[in-house]
Amino acid sequence: MENVLFTYGAAAGSCRKVDYLDRESEISKTEAEELPDYSPEGELRIKRELLKKLP
Numbered sequence: 649m650e651n652v653l654f655t656y657g658a659a660a661g662s663c664r665k666v667d668y669l670d671r672e673s674e675i676s677k678t679e680a681e682e683l684p685d686y687s688p689e690g691e692l693r694i695k696r697e698l699l700k701k702l703p
Contacts, residue, residue, distance in 0.1 A: 652701050654686030654694065655679075668698060 655675065657663045663680035666672040684690075684697060 652698055653683050654697075655683040656686045 652668045653665050654667075655663060655665050657680070661674075663675050663677050664672050665675045665680070665683060666686055684693065686694070
């Protein structure tokens with residue numbers, strides 16, 4: 649399940665990307681805008697994204 653990424657943080661310099669293994673790194677605001685949001689309320693959406701990546 650490569651490239652299953654989400655983003656959180658809104659202020660410049662605080663945008664982060666995180667994968668399904670909870671590995672995270674800093675990213676630009678532009679890159680963050682291209683990824684789906686990662687939030688506690690979005691668990692169902694995150695599961696759907698993961699299922700799309702399964703073979």
